[in-house]
Structures are given as structure tokens and as C-alpha cells.
Amino acid sequence: MDIQFIGENLLPGKLGQFFIVLSFVASLLSTISYFLAVKNKDEQNKSWTKLGRIGFLVNVGSIIGIGITLFYLILNHYFEYYYVYHHSSKTLPVYYIVSAFWEGQEGSFWLWAFWQSILGAILIWKAKTWENGVMTVIAFSQVFLTSMLLGVEIFGQRIGSSPFILLREAEDLKSMAPVVFADPENFKNYLKFIVDGKGLNPLLQNYWMVIHPPTLFLGFASMVVPFAYGIAALWTRRYKDWVKPVLPWTLFAVMILGTGIIMGSFWAYEALNFGGFWAWDPVENASIIPWLTLIAGVHVLIAYKNTGHAFFTAMALMLMSFILVLYASFLTRSGILGDTSVHSFTDLGMFGHLIAYILAFVIISVYFITTRWNELPITHKDEETYSREFWMFIGALVVTVACLQVIVTTSYPVFNKIFGTSKLLSNPIEYYNKWQAGFAFLVTLISGFSQYLKYKRTDPRRFYSSLISSIVFSIVLTALFVYFTKVYTKPMYILLTFSCLFAILSNARLLTGVFSSKGSKLAGSAIAHIGFAVLLLGALVAAATSKPVSINESNFIAVKDFEKNQKPGENIMLYKNEPKKMGNYTITYVSDTTIEPNTFYKLNFKVFDKEGKVKEDFDVNPSIQENGKMGLIASPDTKHYLTTDIYTHITSAAEKKEEHGDHEGHSEEENYKAPRIVTLAVGDTIHTSSGVLTVNPINRNPVVKDLKLAPGDLAIGLPLEVNVSGKIYKTEPLFLVKGNNTFDFARKIEELGLRLRFTKVLPDQNKFEVQVYEKPQQAKDWIVFKSIEFPFINLYWVGTIIMVVGFLISIFRRKKELKTS
Amino acid sequence: MRKSAIIGLITIAICIGFLVSLNAETDTYSNFIEASSSNKEEHVIGHWEKNKGTHYDALKDPNHFAFYMKDEKGDVKKVVLNGTKPQDFERSEKLVVIGKMENETFYASKILMKCPSKYNDEMVEISQDGQVKPYKKS
Numbered sequence: 008m009d010i011q012f013i014g015e016n017l018l019p020g021k022l023g024q025f026f027i028v029l030s031f032v033a034s035l036l037s038t039i040s041y042f043l044a045v046k047n048k049d050e051q052n053k054s055w056t057k058l059g060r061i062g063f064l065v066n067v068g069s070i071i072g073i074g075i076t077l078f079y080l081i082l083n084h085y086f087e088y089y090y091v092y093h094h095s096s097k098t099l100p101v102y103y104i105v106s107a108f109w110e111g112q113e114g115s116f117w118l119w120a121f122w123q124s125i126l127g128a129i130l131i132w133k134a135k136t137w138e139n140g141v142m143t144v145i146a147f148s149q150v151f152l153t154s155m156l157l158g159v160e161i162f163g164q165r166i167g168s169s170p171f172i173l174l175r176e177a178e179d180l181k182s183m184a185p186v187v188f189a190d191p192e193n194f195k196n197y198l199k200f201i202v203d204g205k206g207l208n209p210l211l212q213n214y215w216m217v218i219h220p221p222t223l224f225l226g227f228a229s230m231v232v233p234f235a236y237g238i239a240a241l242w243t244r245r246y247k248d249w250v251k252p253v254l255p256w257t258l259f260a261v262m263i264l265g266t267g268i269i270m271g272s273f274w275a276y277e278a279l280n281f282g283g284f285w286a287w288d289p290v291e292n293a294s295i296i297p298w299l300t301l302i303a304g305v306h307v308l309i310a311y312k313n314t315g316h317a318f319f320t321a322m323a324l325m326l327m328s329f330i331l332v333l334y335a336s337f338l339t340r341s342g343i344l345g346d347t348s349v350h351s352f353t354d355l356g357m358f359g360h361l362i363a364y365i366l367a368f369v370i371i372s373v374y375f376i377t378t379r380w381n382e383l384p385i386t387h388k389d390e391e392t393y394s395r396e397f398w399m400f401i402g403a404l405v406v407t408v409a410c411l412q413v414i415v416t417t418s419y420p421v422f423n424k425i426f427g428t429s430k431l432l433s434n435p436i437e438y439y440n441k442w443q444a445g446f447a448f449l450v451t452l453i454s455g456f457s458q459y460l461k462y463k464r465t466d467p468r469r470f471y472s473s474l475i476s477s478i479v480f481s482i483v484l485t486a487l488f489v490y491f492t493k494v495y496t497k498p499m500y501i502l503l504t505f506s507c508l509f510a511i512l513s514n515a516r517l518l519t520g521v522f523s524s525k526g527s528k529l530a531g532s533a534i535a536h537i538g539f540a541v542l543l544l545g546a547l548v549a550a551a552t553s554k555p556v557s558i559n560e561s562n563f564i565a566v567k568d569f570e571k572n573q574k575p576g577e578n579i580m581l582y583k584n585e586p587k588k589m590g591n592y593t594i595t596y597v598s599d600t601t602i603e604p605n606t607f608y609k610l611n612f613k614v615f616d617k618e619g620k621v622k623e624d625f626d627v628n629p630s631i632q633e634n635g636k637m638g639l640i641a642s643p644d645t646k647h648y649l650t651t652d653i654y655t656h657i658t659s660a661a662e663k664k665e666e667h668g669d670h671e672g673h674s675e676e677e678n679y680k681a682p683r684i685v686t687l688a689v690g691d692t693i694h695t696s697s698g699v700l701t702v703n704p705i706n707r708n709p710v711v712k713d714l715k716l717a718p719g720d721l722a723i724g725l726p727l728e729v730n731v732s733g734k735i736y737k738t739e740p741l742f743l744v745k746g747n748n749t750f751d752f753a754r755k756i757e758e759l760g761l762r763l764r765f766t767k768v769l770p771d772q773n774k775f776e777v778q779v780y781e782k783p784q785q786a787k788d789w790i791v792f793k794s795i796e797f798p799f800i801n802l803y804w805v806g807t808i809i810m811v812v813g814f815l816i817s818i819f820r821r822k823k824e825l826k827t828s
Numbered sequence: 829m830r831k832s833a834i835i836g837l838i839t840i841a842i843c844i845g846f847l848v849s850l851n852a853e854t855d856t857y858s859n860f861i862e863a864s865s866s867n868k869e870e871h872v873i874g875h876w877e878k879n880k881g882t883h884y885d886a887l888k889d890p891n892h893f894a895f896y897m898k899d900e901k902g903d904v905k906k907v908v909l910n911g912t913k914p915q916d917f918e919r920s921e922k923l924v925v926i927g928k929m930e931n932e933t934f935y936a937s938k939i940l941m942k943c944p945s946k947y948n949d950e951m952v953e954i955s956q957d958g959q960v961k962p963y964k965k966s
Contacts, residue, residue, distance in 0.1 A: 389831045401835070408839055412846050419854065430854040431871060438853050442846060578912050580890040658912035659886050791890040791912050 010191070012175070014198040015087045020171040023076035024158075027169060030069035030120070031153040037062030037146040044139040045242065056139055060131055063146055066153070067124040073117060073156070077170050081107055086201045089177040090114070090170040096206035106216040107207045112340060112357075113156060113170035118221060120152040122228035130232070137252060140239025141232070144371075148231050151364045155357065165356060174201070202735065209632045213642075215274035219267060223294060226264025227332050230297060232256040233304070234329035234368075237322055241375035246384050250312045250321075254821040257305050257325070262814035264298045269807045276654075276800075278642055283553070284803065285546065287439040289344045292417040293335035299410040301328040303403035310396035313462045317400055318384045324403070326372040331414075333368060337361040344420050393465045398457035402450060409446035413439070440550065444499050447543055448506045454536045455510040458517055477516065481509040492799060494551045503547055510540040531820050535813025538806050545802025556590050556653065557794040578658050581610075583788040596790055597626070605630045605642075608657060608790055612646070627655050629792065652797040659791035679762055679780035686774045695761060695781060699730045702775070709741055720745045725765045725775055729756060740765035740777070753780075859899040863929040872925050872934065874899035876917070884913040897923060897934070907934045914939055 037059045044055035077090070081104050086092040094114070095107040109115045127145045134141050158169025174180070180197055181188045188194045233253050240249035271291065276284040285291065304324030311321045338344055341358045376383075390397035416432065416439065423430055432438060459465075459473050485505040494500040514533040555577040581587055581596040588594075597609040607630045614623040629644040643656035685693060692701045702725065709724030716722060721744040729736045741752040742765045753764040760781060767776035855871060863870040876882075877896040884893045893909040895917075907925050927936035 392831070404835065404839060408842055411843060415847065416850055419850075429856055431857065432850075432854050434853070438850075442849075578890045580886050659884075659890065789886060791886045793912075 010195055012087075012198070013196050015173070016083075016085050017173075019076050019080055019085070020088060020173065023073055023080075023171040024169060026069040026072035026076060027153065027156050027158075027171070030066050030073065031150065031157060033062045033065035033069060034146050034149040034153055035062075037066060038143060038150055041139050041143040041146055045143060059139070059142060059146070063124070063127055063131060063142065063149075066146075066149060067128050070117070070121050070124045070153070073170075074121060077114070077117070078104075078108060080171075084204065086204050087173055087175070087198055088170075089172045089174045092174050092201065092204045094204070094207060096204040098203075099207055099212075102214075102217060103207055103212050106211045106220075109220045110207060110211055111170070113168055115220065115224065116152060116155045117170070118224045119228055120149065120156070122221075122225045123149055123152060123231060126228055126232060130235075134252070137236065137239055137249075140243050141235040144235035144238050145231055148235075148368070151367065155360065167360065168357065213274060213278040215270060215277060219270040219274050222263060222270055223267030226260060226267045226298075227294075227336075229256065229260040229263055230301065230329045230332045233260060233301070233325045237325040238371060238375055241322070241379050244379070244382065246318065246382075250308060251821075251825050253325070254305075254308060254312070255818050255825065257301060257308065258814055258818045258821060261298065261301050261305060262811055262818070264294070264301070265814070266807070266811055268294050268298060269804075273804070277645070283797075284549070284800070287436050289417050289420075290339050292413050293338050296335060296410050296414055296417075297328045297331040299406050299413075300324055300331055303406040303410075304328055306399045306403045306406075310399040314390075314394075314396045315384065316386050316388070316390055316396055318386075320400070320403070322376070322383075324407070326376075330365065330368055330372065333361075333365045334414075337365060338417065338421070343424060391464045393460060393467050393470055395457050395460040395462050395465075398453050398460060402453040402457065405446055405449045405453065409443060409450070412442050412446070444503055444547075448499075448503050451503075451506040451510040451540050451543060454540070455506065455513040458513045458533070458536075477509065477512050481505055481512055484508045484512070492548045492552065494548055496551065500547060500551050504544065507540040507544040507547070511537050511544075514540075528820060531813050531815075531817030533813070534816060535810050538808070538810025538813050540806070541802055541809055542806025545799055545804070545806055548799040549797045549803060552799075553795055553797045555793060556592065556796050557655075557792060558590065578791050578793050580789055580791045586613075589794070596788075599788065605632045606660075608660070608792075610655065610792070612653070627653070629656050631657050631660060647801075649801065650799055652800050653794060654797055655792055655794045657790055657792050660789070679760075682764070682778040682780045684766075684776060684778050686769060686772070686776050688772075688774045693779070695729065695779060700779070701728050701730065702726075702777075703728060705775075706739065709739065717745070723765075723768065725777070727763060727777075729761065738763060742766070742768060742775075857900075857924070859901045860903045860905045860929060860934065861901065863934065864932075866929070869926055869928060869937070872897075872899055873922065874925075875922055876920060877904050880904075882913065882917065886912070897925065905929075905932060905934055907936055907939075909936045909939055 040055050040059035040062055044053075044059055047055055080088050080091050081095050082101075084091065084095070084097050090111055090113060094110045095104060099107060107114075109118050123145065127142060127149065130141055130145065131138060155167045156169055157167035158172060159166055175197065181194070184200070187200060188197065193200070233256055236249050236253040236256065240246060240253075268291070271294070272284045275286065275291075301324070304321060304327075307317050307321040307324055311317050341361050343358075390400065416435070419430060419432065422428070455477070456474055459470055459477075482505065485501065485508050488508065489495045489501055489504055494504060514536040517529050517533040557577055557579040579587060579589055579594075581594065583596050583598075586593050586595040591614050593613045593615065595611045595613075597611050599606055599608045601607075607628045610627050610629070612623070612625050612627065613621055616622045625646050627644040627646055629642060631641045641656045641658065643654055645655070646653040687693065687702045689702050689704050692699050694700075704726070706724035706726055709722050723742045724739045725742065726737065726739045728738075736756050738754040738756050740754045740763045743750040743752070749767075751764050751766050753762055755762045762780035764778040764780070765775060766778055769776065857873045858866070858870045859872055859874075863872055874897045877898050880896040882893070882895040890912055891910055893911060893913045895907055896904050897907045898904045909925075924940040925934060925936040926938040926940070927934055929935075
């Protein structure tokens with residue numbers, strides 16, 4: 008029997024689903040047409056290309072259609088849709104609706120498909136002779152991405168997951184609230200019971216989350232372009248001339264993905280209490296792996312362009328990078344990472360689907376490489392040791408090996424799954440840092456001295472003599488730098504400082520000739536190298552010398568010998584308005600303000616000089632959010648100086664919930680202040696400390712479990728609602744006349760610390776007596792917080808900006824080359 | 829010997845190097861009995877023994893959080909964390925405590941919690957009066 012549900016808006020969902028199917032079919036059509044266009048040998052006949060274009064543009068249109076529909080649903084709070092219900096709420100500000108849009112898997116797949124379709128459209132316009140081959144690959148990739156959104160069942164197997172699924176289809180409403188929905192009338196009207204959505208994960212309620220995912224996904228999406236050019240080059244046997252068009256695209260992908268990754272790192276630093284900017288979390292690793300291989304790919308490609316060597320390596324790195332993007336999305340989206348990562352998505356049953364996506368593109372790559380193997384322009388000559396291409400090649404190799412280390416380590420949950428083991432990494436961050444520091448040392452060293460080498464061959468004596476001054480100068484600078492930043496605790500730190508400074512100097516030397524034609528050509532790469540080295544230096548100093556400043560000086564721990572195997576405490580407790588000394592700082596917990604749903608704590612930091620005068624005085628405002636979905640969420644606040652950051656987050660705060668149970672010797676009421684006794688009529692309102700209480704018409708037939716009413720007995724329910732800045736809490740205390748006695752059943756609203764009794768009926772006045780119990784404020788508020796000092800972290804951000812500028816310059820240069828040739 | 833061969837060998841050597849070191853750095857989960865006889869940091873998997881509650885008094889010491897945990901073998905031991913009470917501790921389904929065992933008490937330097945997934949949304953319960961609440965299993 009079909010149930011007619013009331014109040015649902017089904018049309019937009021149907022429209023959205025139609026767009027999904029249309030985009031899938033259109034991309035399939037486009038793939039086939041472009042494929043036949045490549046196969047077609049008749050130069051004059053462009054009909055297949057035209058059909059491919061139409062297919063792809065329809066795909067672009069319908070992808071935009073999906074986006075608009077989904078946005079419309081979220082904006083209008085249509086909670087009958089699963090996606091809307093789970094990712095947004097009515098209280099969500101409009102600008103965060105954008106982040107709600109891509110909180111879920113489906114939304115992020117849409118974002119990816121959207122960028123890929125835009126890039127495809129640009130390629131249709133710009134790729135000229137490459138269009139057919141390149142677009143076949145991109146449209147094929149689009150087939151996979153759109154199929155992830157399909158959410159239709161084929162042979163009992165659900166393909167993809169649609170954002171337009173209804174809540175009642177996705178979840179068993181009846182099991183959610185068996186009592187209410189047992190009544191078919193209520194069930195039909197289920198939407199009435201769904202007051203609000205689940206809301207957006209509070210960690211994502213940050214302005215970086217509005218901008219970081221689109222950038223990252225544009226980066227991921229643009230990785231398909233070098234791949235597509237690579238396949239097209241192999242397919243149509245244009246081994247030489249793919250280099251020029253692919254270079255700007257590759258640089259673009261590297262630049263955007265790099266920016267996206269660092270934005271994520273900035274978000275982690277600003278909003279998450281990871282206690283840092285990089286945690287080697289699997290999701291972070293998954294995005295940096297393809298970035299590293301593509302960086303290696305760019306270098307080998309340039310070497311190939313200039314010398315004709317290393318064609319195969321360049322091609323392999325290009326192809327591999329995209330496959331690694333797919334692997335990364337498999338890791339984060341299949342649920343395989345399980346509990347090793349804080350921010351992997353949950354499994355939506357896409358395990359097989361994601362593997363199919365990877366396999367399809369691996370097979371394409373392997374097929375073309377093997378069938379073309381004998382024709383590939385592979386040289387068998389060893390490169391000169393004193394040549395730039397040789398060291399570019401070695402540099403790329405180091406990057407690839409570094410990347411391999413990250414892949415293997417990140418993938419151990421995959422190995423666990425395959426071999427049925429349950430291995431775990433005890434100290435991942437240290438482990439990664441240990442290995443990656445070594446690789447970073449080699450890479451920066453090579454990026455420094457290879458600037459003194461020419462392509463083909465350099466005279467060794469000239470090479471060494473020009474190198475020596477930079478080395479000496481770098482050593483002096485290293486000594487100064489290490490002394491001032493105090494990173495001399497480990498030899499590896501000193502080595503890395505040296506290699507970074509050396510890279511900066513060697514590349515900066517190229518910039519002196521920037522106004523000559525040769526110098527300006529190299530400016531882009533030199534600036535990007537400098538940026539990268541500065542970034543590493545910033546990461547090194549911040550990671551090596553960051554230290555908690557909130558050292559618990561009393562360090563009182565009740566357990567004997569506890570300190571022996573533990574670090575001294577890094578958290579400090581503060582009472583409101585009682586200053587405490589912490590290192591140089593005197594800290595006061597000044598006040599707190601609650602702006603639903605966040606509570607902001609104002610902490611004042613002061614530094615006094617020897618005479619007791621205030622040298623520095625600033626406030627930080629870390630916040631916590633009591634969130635039904637995730638519990639207590641702490642967001643740090645940071646005081647930025649030019650040379651250091653003071654990063655503070657709340658680890659614990661006075662809870663307003665402690666209470667006595669209703670057991671012997673204690674009564675419930677001890678938890679509350681003395682009640683207010685009020686007489687109210689229907690429609691009356693009174694103010695409580697948490698919100699406005701309204702009396703609704705009485706309920707003459709309240710249902711009470713285990714209560715038998717004899718004839719003559721009377722039970723009345725008094726429905727009350729409390730409005731807390733728009734959020735409604737309902738409850739219904741009972742009044743009962745049984746035999747000759749009156750009873751009442753109190754009701755509590757835990758969240759508001761309210762207890763309500765319905766104690767008397769005053770029939771002559773048509774009023775009711777209600778007792779309002781409220782909880783007292785805590786006697787004294789306190790917080791526990793942790794502060795960490797990050798010295799020189801600004802180098803990390805500055806380095807990023809320099810690097811992006813370098814990439815931009817390079818892109819323009821390579822584009823110019825494309826035009827002039 | 830050709831240069832490329834030498835480079836290839838070095839690369840392979842490095843790769844083997846990190847595979848070996850990865851194997852050395854990884855560990856398997858242990859339990860309280862194994863942990864008591866071990867000198868290094870152990871990862872013990874288990875779940876919070878709810879009826880014994882938790883002890884955290886920030887007023888006394890903000891870096892001391894104690895509770896009882898039942899490991900996979902069924903042993904219940906006291907666990908002391910040098911740190912604040914983790915957010916959302918009560919909601920944890922599974923715990924991994926990392927630290928050392930001493931005199932029947934496990935001193936943890938770190939606790940990993942498996943909550944009903946931070947990104948996974950748990951069920952909701954719509955109570956009789958139409959109020960929507962998170963659905964609590966058991």
C-alpha cells in the first residue's frame with residue numbers, strides 16, 4: 008500500500024535526479040563520440056567531434072543543474088531530503104550553506120565533477136588538434152564521476168549515491184521513533200516531527216572551509232588534464248609535441264593543488280586543535296602524494312623538452328599522478344582508513360565502484376604504454392653527471408621515493424585489510440618527519456646546486472668554483488639562523504636549515520639577472536624554488552621549536568612516580584578573574600560570552616618587565632561549542648607576531664551539568680534553586696533564564712505509561728514550550744487526581760536546566776499553577792587551557808605565497824612558448 | 829657499472845630501508861596482561877567500563893583523568909591519562925590507550941577514541957512530545 012506523505016516537495020529532487028542521469032548519459036555519449044572522432048581518419052568529417060562537444064556541453068549544463076537544485080534544497084531547508092537533513096540546519100548562516108553543500112561525499116563528488124566539466128569546456132575551446140584525444144579521456148573520467156552520483160539500483164547493486172535521496176528512503180523512520188510513527192497518521196505527517204536538520208559539523212563552520220574544498224578539488228580535477236594529454240600523445244603517436252601544451256596545464260595543477268593543500272593546513276591550524284599545521288593525517292597525505300609525483304613529473308618533462316632524454320619517466324609520472332589522485336579518493340572515501348584518520352568519509356558502499364575507477368585508468372595507461380613501447384622515444388644513453396637534466400632527474404627520483412614512503416605508510420590500513428593483520432603505527436608523526444626530513448634535505452640541496460649546471464654539459468671546474476661562494480655564504484647564514492631560532496637540537500635540523508638556505512641563495516642568484524632575457528625565463532622556477540625552501544624552513548623551525556607555554560608549574564599529580572614516565576602537565580587551570588603566571592605571561596580569564604552555539608572565552612595575556620611595567624598586553628578569544636553531534640568542540644585562537652605565534656585552545660571548562668540523582672538523602676530538587684510558583688493561563692508567557700516559556704492549550708487525555716485511571720480519576724497534561732532564540736523545546740508536566748489525592752509528574756528539559764511541575768488547577772480563574780525550577784549558576788567559573796608557541800610560522804605562509812607566485816610566472820612563460828612556437 | 833644501474837640500486841636500497849623500518853615501527857595491539865610485562869609503550873584496545881565512572885577534577889589537577897577500561901580479554905584496569913579529559917569521552921565506543929602499565933594501573937600518554945564516527949551521523953530519536961534527540965543505542 009502506498010502511503011501518501013504530507014508536505015513533501017518531491018519535484019526538485021526528481022529534477023535533480025533527472026540532471027544526474029542526463030549528465031551521466033551525456034558524458035557517456037561524449038566519450039563514445041570523441042573516441043570515434045579519434046578513430047576517424049577522414050580529416051574533413053567533423054561530425055563525431057561535434058557530437059562529442061554537444062554531449063560534453065550538455066554534461067556541463069546538467070552538472071550545473073544538479074548544483075543549483077541541491078543548493079535550492081539546502082537553502083529552503085527541505086529536510087525530507089537525506090542530504091539536506093544531515094548536512095544543514097535552519098540556524099546555519101547562508102555563507103556556511105556553501106560548506107554544507109560539500110560536507111558530504113555526494114557534494115564533494117559534485118564539486119570534482121563540476122571542475123572537471125569546466126576544464127573540459129575550456130579544453131574544447133583551446134585544445135585545437137588535441138581536442139579529440141584529450142576529451143575522450145576527460146569525458147570518460149566524467150562518466151565515472153557522474154556515475155558516483157547516480158544512486159540507482161542495477162541488478163540489485165546500488166551504483167553511486169545520489170544527493171537527492173529522501174530521508175524516509177534512506178533511513179527507517181519507524182525504527183527511529185517507534186512510538187510516534189506506529190500511528191499511521193503521524194507517519195504520514197512525519198515531516199512535522201522533523202523540526203530541524205542535523206546541522207553542519209562545527210569544524211567545518213570556518214571561512215577556510217568555504218574556500219579550501221573548491222581549491223583542492225580544482226587541483227584534483229586539473230590533474231586529469233596532463234593525464235589526458237599523455238594518453239592522447241601515446242594514442243595518436245605524437246610523442247614530441249605534447250610537451251608544450253601539457254606544461255602550462257601541469258604547472259596549473261601543481262599550483263592549485265599546492266594552494267589547496269596549504270589552505271587546508273591553514274584551516275587545521277586556525278580551526279582544529281590538532282596542535283599544528285601538518286599532522287600527517289591520511290587525508291593530508293592523500294592530497295600531497297599526487298602533488299609530489301606531479302612536481303617530479305614537471306621537472307622530468309622540462310628535462311625531456313630540453314634534452315630529449317627521459318621521455319618514459321616524464322610520461323609515467325604524468326599518468327601515475329592522476330592514478331594516485333584516484334587512489335587518494337579511494338583511501339578517503341571507501342572507509343578503509345577507518346579509525347586511523349579523523350576526517351575520512353564514511354563508507355557509502357562505493358568500495359567496488361572506486362576500485363573500478365582506478366582500475367579503468369590503470370588499464371588504459373598500461374595498454375597504451377605496452378602497445379606503443381617499441382616506438383617510444385626512449386634513449387639509452389647515460390646523462391652527463393655535470394648536466395642539469397641529470398640532477399633534475401635525480402631530484403624527481405628523490406621526490407618520487409619520498410612520495411612512495413608516504414604512500415606505503417599511509418596505506419597500511421589497506422595492507423591490514425588485505426593480509427588480515429592489525430598492525431598500527433605507534434608514532435606516525437615522528438616517523439614521517441624522520442624520513443621526510445632526509446628527503447627534503449636532498450631535494451633542496453639538488454634544487455640549489457643544479458642551478459649552477461647547464462643542460463647537456465657543464466665544465467666541472469667552473470661549476471665548483473661558482474658553487475663555492477654560495478656554500479660558504481650559506482654556512483655562515485645557517486650558523487646565524489640556527490643560533491637565533493634555536494633549532495640546533497638535532498643535527499638533521501641543522502643540515503636541513505643549511506640545504507634550505509643554500510637553495511634560497513642559489514635560486515636568488517638567478518634573480519639578479521632577471522631583466523636579461525635569459526634571467527627572466529628562469530624567474531618563475533627560481534621564485535617557486537625559493538618559496539618552497541622558505542616554506543620548508545618555516546615548517547622546520549615551527550615543528551622543531553614549538554613548545555607548550557602553558558606548563559603546569561605546580562605539576563601536582565596525585566599518583567606517585569607519575570612524573571617519571573610522563574611529560575609535565577601542559578594544561579593550566581584558571582579561575583575567572585584570578586591571574587596566574589605562566590612562563591613570561593600573566594594570564595587572566597576575564598570573561599565568557601555565549602553566542603549560540605559557541606562560547607567564547609576572553610583570556611588576557613600580559614608580560615611585565617623587571618620594573619613591573621606592562622610590556623605587552625593582548626587578549627585571545629578561543630571558543631568551544633557544545634554540539635549534539637560531536638560533543639565539545641574547541642576552536643583555538645592565535646596571537647600572531649611577526650616572528651612567533653601564541654596558539655591557545657580550551658581543553659576543558661566548567662560544566663553546567665553536575666547534579667545529584669534522586670536517591671536516598673538527596674532529592675531532585677537539591678539541584679535547583681527554590682522554585683518560582685506562578686499561575687498562568689493558556690497563551691501566557693513567562694521569562695526564564697534560558698528563554699521564553701509559553702503555555703499551550705491543555706491536553707485532557709495524556710498518555711502515561713503504567714498508569715491506570717479509574718472512572719472518576721482525572722489526568723491533565725499541560726503542554727509548555729520554551730523558545731531559546733528560535734529553538735523550541737517542548738515538554739508536558741502532568742496533573743493527576745486519583746481517588747481523593749492529587750499528584751503531579753514533573754518534567755525536565757535537561758538542556759536548559761529547567762524542571763517544571765504542574766501543581767494545581769484553578770478552575771474558577773481558568774488558570775494553572777506551575778512551579779518553575781531553575782539550576783543555579785556555577786559558584787565559580789573555570790577553564791583549563793593549553794597554549795603552544797610556534798616560532799617563525801610566518802615563514803611557512805610566506806613561503807607558500809612566494810611559491811604560488813613562482814608557479815604563476817612559470818605558467819605565463821610556458822603559455823607564451825606555446826604561442827610563439 | 830652504468831650510472832643508472834647504480835642509482836637504481838641506491839633507490840631500491842632506500843625503499844627496502846623504509847619498508848624494514850616501517851615494519852619495525854609498527855606494532856600490534858596488546859592487552860593489559862602483556863602490557864604489564866612490557867617495558868615499552870603499548871597500545872591496549874578496549875572499552876570504557878561505564879559503571880565505574882570517570883574521575884576528572886580540573887580544580888585539583890587539570891592534567892589527571894582516570895577511568896576504568898575493560899580490555900579485549902575482559903580484564904578491567906584503572907587507566908590514568910596525563911592530560912585533560914578528552915572531549916566526548918562518554919560517547920566513545922572503543923578506546924585505544926597508549927602508555928605503560930605499572931602496578932596494576934595503566935599510565936596513558938595518549939588516548940584514541942572511536943566514537944560513533946565523527947562524520948557519521950548517528951540516529952535520531954523523536955520522543956513522544958515531538959522533540960528530536962540523538963538516538964542512544966542501549
